[in-house]
Amino acid sequence: MRFQPLALLSCLLLIPGLLPAAEKTIFGLNEYVSLPELKLEVAAKLDTGAETASLSARDITRFRRNGETWVRFYLAIDDSHAHPIERPLARISKIKRRSGDYDPAESKTYTARPVVELDFCMGETLRTIEVNLTDRSAFQYPLLIGSEALARFGALVDPSIKYAAGKPGCATVANSAE
Numbered sequence: 001m002r003f004q005p006l007a008l009l010s011c012l013l014l015i016p017g018l019l020p021a022a023e024k025t026i027f028g029l030n031e032y033v034s035l036p037e038l039k040l041e042v043a044a045k046l047d048t049g050a051e052t053a054s055l056s057a058r059d060i061t062r063f064r065r066n067g068e069t070w071v072r073f074y075l076a077i078d079d080s081h082a083h084p085i086e087r088p089l090a091r092i093s094k095i096k097r098r099s100g101d102y103d104p105a106e107s108k109t110y111t112a113r114p115v116v117e118l119d120f121c122m123g124e125t126l127r128t129i130e131v132n133l134t135d136r137s138a139f140q141y142p143l144l145i146g147s148e149a150l151a152r153f154g155a156l157v158d159p160s161i162k163y164a165a166g167k168p169g170c171a172t173v174a175n176s177a178e
Contacts, residue, residue: 023154024156025125025156026155026157027155027157027164028157028158028159028161028164029045029161029162030045030162031043031122031164031165032122032167033121033145034120034121034122035119035120035121038118040075041167042142042143043143044142044143044144045141046150046155047146048150049147050144050147051148052095052130052148052149053131054113055131055142056075056077056134056135056136057085057134058073058074058075058137059084060072060133065086069089070086070087071086071087071088071089071133072084072085073085076137088117089116090115090117090130091115092113093114095110095111095112095113095134096109111134114132114133115133117129122165123166123168124165124169124170125153127152129145
């Protein structure tokens with residue numbers, strides 16, 4: 001076989017493009033996620049088609065505390081969450097309505113949802129994630145993790161597997177710089 005310098009050079013040029021993929025973690029379509037601040041572990045759906053993360057909450061109200069806007073809510077996951085959770089409001093997210101949820105009589109094609117920051121532990125990785133609050137009790141998974149959060153986790157999602165990362169096992173301090 002004859003040495004092909006051009007073919008070797010082409011292969012070497014492709015290696016830097018493969019390095020970022022080597023640093024990614026493969027997660028399944030569903031993963032267990034710990035929310036240490038809420039003392040909660042839930043099964044989540046990983047959805048690359050959604051932009052943001054959504055947590056099932058009910059009785060969501062905004063209020064002022066020391067000149068800042070906060071959000072008070074109850075988890076809409078099961079009956080054991082009887083105490084309110086209070087978090088600073090990070091922002092308001094405009095979520096595009098699905099065609100079945102859109103009423104042509106209304107001018108809004110989106111739903112405004114409050115967004116808070118929470119620490120998420122998935123696998124061995126802990127990140128601070130923005131999550132919008134909405135009642136997801138009609139859905140199978142109380143937590144949906146969208147593409148923005150998945151990027152923060154360095155995630156590659158393989159929809160043919162579930163719970164690839166196993167039970168969450170994180171340190172207690174989030175590294176929000178990554």
